[in-house]
Amino acid sequence: MAKxxxxxxxxxxxxxxxxxxxxxxxxxxxxxxxxxxxxxxAPLRRVIMHxxxxxxxxxxxxxQNLLEALDWQRAAAQHDAIVAAYRxxxxxxxxxxxxGQASVNQMFCADLFVATPEGxxxxxxxxVARAGEERWVARRLADLGVPILxxxxxxxxxxxxxxxxxxxxxxxxxxGLRTNSEAIxxxxxxxxxxxxxxxxxxxxxxxxxxxxxLRIADAxxxxxxxxxTPFAAVTALRERGYxxxxxxxxxxxxxxxxxxxxxxxxxxxxxxxxCPVTRAFYESLGIxxxxxxxxxxxxxxxxxxxxxxxxxxxxxSPAG
Ligand SMILES: NC(=O)NCCC[C@H](N)C(=O)O
Numbered sequence: 001m002a003k004x005x006x007x008x009x010x011x012x013x014x015x016x017x018x019x020x021x022x023x024x025x026x027x028x029x030x031x032x033x034x035x036x037x038x039x040x041x042a043p044l045r046r047v048i049m050h051x052x053x054x055x056x057x058x059x060x061x062x063x064q065n066l067l068e069a070l071d072w073q074r075a076a077a078q079h080d081a082i083v084a085a086y087r088x089x090x091x092x093x094x095x096x097x098x099x100g101q102a103s104v105n106q107m108f109c110a111d112l113f114v115a116t117p118e119g120x121x122x123x124x125x126x127x128v129a130r131a132g133e134e135r136w137v138a139r140r141l142a143d144l145g146v147p148i149l150x151x152x153x154x155x156x157x158x159x160x161x162x163x164x165x166x167x168x169x170x171x172x173x174x175x176g177l178r179t180n181s182e183a184i185x186x187x188x189x190x191x192x193x194x195x196x197x198x199x200x201x202x203x204x205x206x207x208x209x210x211x212x213x214l215r216i217a218d219a220x221x222x223x224x225x226x227x228x229t230p231f232a233a234v235t236a237l238r239e240r241g242y243x244x245x246x247x248x249x250x251x252x253x254x255x256x257x258x259x260x261x262x263x264x265x266x267x268x269x270x271x272x273x274x275c276p277v278t279r280a281f282y283e284s285l286g287i288x289x290x291x292x293x294x295x296x297x298x299x300x301x302x303x304x305x306x307x308x309x310x311x312x313x314x315x316x317s318p319a320g
Contacts, residue, residue: 119147174210
């Protein structure tokens with residue numbers, strides 16, 4: 001028989017009611033899937049990628065923001081090799097598979113979200129060509145059980161490759177062609193609520209992402225591009241104890257995207273082939289380099305770093 005009164009029923013706070021005890025941060029890995037990053041160098045655990053297909057073959061390079069036309073089968077084979085390299089390292093690769101034919105640049109998953117210690121912030125890509133790619137990443141994140149902390153609104157544009165973690169309490173975000181002030185205004189309070197300070201830096205006209213001018217290989221080692229990396233970024237790195245190493249050969253890095261690497265763990269990277277000077281430079285800094293050919297994929301104006309949406313790394317700081 002149903003009780004006549006509700007007072008003291010558990011649904012109204014009576015006996016049997018148990019309030020949720022944990023913070024959101026501590027529910028990551030229990031209620032939510034294990035995910036998130038608080039550094040750019042701790043051991044890589046999980047990534048999101050999209051295997052390119054025939055969508056690349058029919059693309060108009062100018063309309064789709066590519067450097068030149070691609071041979072999609074060659075590009076797909078190079079992508080398979082990157083995925084295999086991650087899997088051989090024990091990294092879990094989760095593939096995004098949009099319904100129907102994918103958008104041409106869907107494969108550049110690093111641009112479509114950014115991982116925080118408490119879940120993902122969805123990108124709002126800046127170009128017409130890429131608008132909406134974030135929907136398929138959102139769907140995959142939801143399937144995986146990764147919390148989506150924000151979808152940017154209004155006129156905000158943001159691409160994940162513009163945000164990086166200098167340490168667990170500091171994120172740096174590049175303002176330029178892809179990420180605007182409105183996006184920074186929306187992201188900043190979100191990160192501040194996690195106790196993270198946001199350092200906005202302005203990027204030069206004619207550049208694409210912060211990723212193209214700053215890569216972090218270890219807790220105390222950053223690779224930067226001479227005269228391209230913002231002054232405020234180099235200062236912030238040095239203030240936090242980083243050695244800032246500037247690329248020795250800009251032509252090689254420009255032609256073959258030698259800086260577009262992914263850090264697998266402290267001083268261990270996966271980089272593109274065809275950059276012997278850059279690789280020797282990295283090795284002189286104590287970085288162990290694995291290589292994979294990205295020559296076809298690079299024609300789309302990105303390489304390994306851009307293709308890899310980093311979803312989880314080992315944590316430097318305990319969950320809050
Ligand atoms: N993070 C990256 O550097 N992404 C490369 C994106 C290339 C793509 N064709 C674009 O213009 O958005």
